[in-house]
Amino acid sequence: MKSGARVLIAAGGSGGHIFPAIALANALKSGKAGEVRFVGSNKALDRRIFDKESFRYYLLSANKLPYKASSGLIIFFAKLLLDIVKAFFIIVSYRPGAVVGFGGYVSFPVVFVSHIFRIPCVVHEQNVVPGRANKFLFKYAKRIAITFEETRKFLAPADISKAVLTGNPIRREMFKDDRSSGITRFGLDKNKFTVLVIGGSQGAHFLNKTFVQAVSLLDEKLRSTMQVIHLTGVKDYESMMRSYQRLGPFEHRVHSFVDRMEEAYSASDLIVTRSGASALFEIAFFGRPMILVPYPFAASHQTENARVFSRKGAAIEIDEGSLTPGLFKETLTGLLNNSSRLKKLSEEVRLFSAPEASEKLAREVLDLEEI
Numbered sequence: 203m204k205s206g207a208r209v210l211i212a213a214g215g216s217g218g219h220i221f222p223a224i225a226l227a228n229a230l231k232s233g234k235a236g237e238v239r240f241v242g243s244n245k246a247l248d249r250r251i252f253d254k255e256s257f258r259y260y261l262l263s264a265n266k267l268p269y270k271a272s273s274g275l276i277i278f279f280a281k282l283l284l285d286i287v288k289a290f291f292i293i294v295s296y297r298p299g300a301v302v303g304f305g306g307y308v309s310f311p312v313v314f315v316s317h318i319f320r321i322p323c324v325v326h327e328q329n330v331v332p333g334r335a336n337k338f339l340f341k342y343a344k345r346i347a348i349t350f351e352e353t354r355k356f357l358a359p360a361d362i363s364k365a366v367l368t369g370n371p372i373r374r375e376m377f378k379d380d381r382s383s384g385i386t387r388f389g390l391d392k393n394k395f396t397v398l399v400i401g402g403s404q405g406a407h408f409l410n411k412t413f414v415q416a417v418s419l420l421d422e423k424l425r426s427t428m429q430v431i432h433l434t435g436v437k438d439y440e441s442m443m444r445s446y447q448r449l450g451p452f453e454h455r456v457h458s459f460v461d462r463m464e465e466a467y468s469a470s471d472l473i474v475t476r477s478g479a480s481a482l483f484e485i486a487f488f489g490r491p492m493i494l495v496p497y498p499f500a501a502s503h504q505t506e507n508a509r510v511f512s513r514k515g516a517a518i519e520i521d522e523g524s525l526t527p528g529l530f531k532e533t534l535t536g537l538l539n540n541s542s543r544l545k546k547l548s549e550e551v552r553l554f555s556a557p558e559a560s561e562k563l564a565r566e567v568l569d570l571e572e573i
Contacts, residue, residue, distance in 0.1 A: 206236040207299025212312035214242030218480040225371035229564035289315040317342040322570040328479035330506040369556025370483040384468030398470035399432040414445040416530030429453035477508035486554035491547035492517040516550040
């Protein structure tokens with residue numbers, strides 16, 4: 203790519219797609235790239251993040267391909283056609299020298315149109331198992347950046363030679379692990395064991411509810427040694443507040459979300475979470491033991507992500523179908539009473555840390571040659 207050329211990044215629909223893209227954009231700005239702009243979805247989350255990060259951006263629809271044949275397919279393809287037209291005008295007006303797609307719906311129109319204009323593209327795959335959009339777009343990419351080495355076995359033979367292992371970019375502000383300041387930020391006791399529960403993503407109501415039920419079953423003596431930071435998501439915030447209040451005296455902090463996740467990670471000694479790639483690699487950098495409960499309705503993406511970590515002893519995986527308050531309670535009890543197991547989990551998860559992923563991916567973009 204020519205020095206000073208513009209870059210267009212397609213990433214939207216969830217923080218899991220957008221935050222790694224922001225990390226890449228900042229790395230590109232430190233390199234020889236010129237202006238960097240984004241294409242996101244018209245969700246409020248996308249606009250809030252891009253505005254906060256001061257990046258110029260374009261918006262497409264928040265369209266989702268139905269998994270089964272239905273009348274929804276007609277609406278989907280009508281919106282897709284309109285978004286392809288919008289992407290056409292974005293490409294013509296902005297004239298990028300390179301395009302990066304981070305998966306999800308918004309990547310499809312942008313990478314597809316860029317290919318028509320013969321603009322070199324990099325497609326980044328966060329998960330072990332590629333998503334539907336990326337599977338289609340791989341053939342248009344000059345480079346396929348993968349987060350997991352295990353992804354290679356899911357690539358078509360023609361795509362394997364284009365694959366490069368970069369890891370999943372994490373934001374620079376995440377590079378701050380200070381437990382003392384994290385504990386102070388949440389007003390917690392530095393001498394207590396802190397569990398961070400990240401239940402704010404889609405489909406986390408069951409995880410939120412079951413965790414609080416598990417805490418209620420814990421031995422009183424053990425419960426007195428721990429405290430919780432629980433990120434519930436907006437929908438569950440009020441109900442989870444009431445659930446914790448019913449526990450009686452117990453140190454907890456309930457938030458619908460927090461803007462500075464590095465403070466929550468820093469304060470924690472154990473993290474309970476889904477297994478989206480962005481969260482996994484952020485937590486790996488902090489080296490915190492994890493209990494993973496994969497979201498069961500994401501085409502197995504989260505399940506496969508969790509399986510890679512658990513097979514290598516870097517996390518404890520619990521299938522949601524098997525999760526009960528009793529099992530959750532036994533798992534928590536076993537960890538809180540076993541410091542050597544916690545230490546081993548911490549050591550193994552750190553091996554997944556990829557703090558240079560942003561720079562690696564930026565180099566792949568900057569090294570693209572014009573077709």
